Amino acid sequence: MKIRVLVAACVLSCVGMPVMAGELLVSAAASLTNAFKELATQYEAAHPGTKVLTSFGSSDVVLRQIVEGAPADVFASADQKAMDKAVDAKAVDPATRVDFARNEVVLVVPAGNPRGIASLDDLKRAGVTRIALGNPASVPVGRYTQAALEKAGAWETVKAHEILGQNVRQVLSYVERGEVDAGFVYATDAAVMKDKVKVVQAIESPVPVSYPVALVRRAGRAPEAADFLAFLLSAEGRAVLARHGFAEP
Known part of the structure; x- marks a missing residue:
């Protein structure tokens, strides 16, 4: 089946637009989508x-847009x-x-697992020709995946059949x-689609x-930014993260 090309939407299209009073702008990795939406609701x-x-988007892409002027707090x-x-780009306050x-990286397959994949070793099996992962050049899950597969001696096998995603949700x-x-995604993302994908x-x-x-x-950073960060690190914030499968740091 031919992979449909997905055109990445600009997650911070408001570059140059004014920020309204009382608005707090939170830019985050795609894998945090569900957890941070709940955090936002609770904070409001x-x-x-x-x-x-x-x-939300690939961390590298989100950062690049911030550096280029997209407003974020x-x-x-x-x-x-x-x-x-x-x-390094002086885009954030390092003291904060x-x-x-x-999180952790997991190997996932479609729910029906038509290739009968049960481990990394099965990726060498005849007929396994399409393996999705985040682009290591710009996607954190791709960097984690490459490092893990190099350690496991499976990187060359996967690279020969790679289908690169622009963020973890695209891979999913x-x-x-x-x-x-x-494909290789975070455990938290696999849980979002537990009826459609299987962690092997x-x-x-x-x-x-x-x-x-x-x-x-x-x-002009929103005065509420520091308070939101404190909320994220609070017991209430950690409880939200835990509900979405994230572990303590």
Whole structure:
């Protein structure tokens, strides 16, 4: 089946547009979509008059848009490398940087598992020709995947059949629709589609799958930004993250 090309939507299309009073702009990794939407709802309920606007995408892409002028108050990344880039670009306040969650990479297949894949070893089987993963050049889950597969001695096998996604949710979509034989996503994303994809193996990553967050450094940053960060790190915030499958940092 031919892979349908997905055109990545601009997750921060409001570059140059004014930010309204009472608006808090949170830009985050795609894998945080469900958890951060719930966090936003809870925060708004506790802070009448504040509207939390969320946008999601590959951490590298979100950061690039912030650097290019897209307004944001909080940046949450799916790996340390993207946050390191944010610090180097002076896009965030490094004094506010903190790790807030952990995740893991898993090998998933379509729910019916037509190729009968049960482990990394089965990816070498004849007939397995399409394996989806995030683009390591720009997607944290792809970087974690490459490092894990290199450690396991399976990178060349996967690379020979790779279908690259522009964020983890695109990879998940490829697997869910049966357009690939297998894919590598975060455990939390697999749980979102547990009726459409099957986890067959957790992949040990030599680099911890940790999520850092920081306040964006910009004139006019929403005064609520620091309070939202405190909420994220609070018992209430951690409870939301736990409900969506994220572990303590």
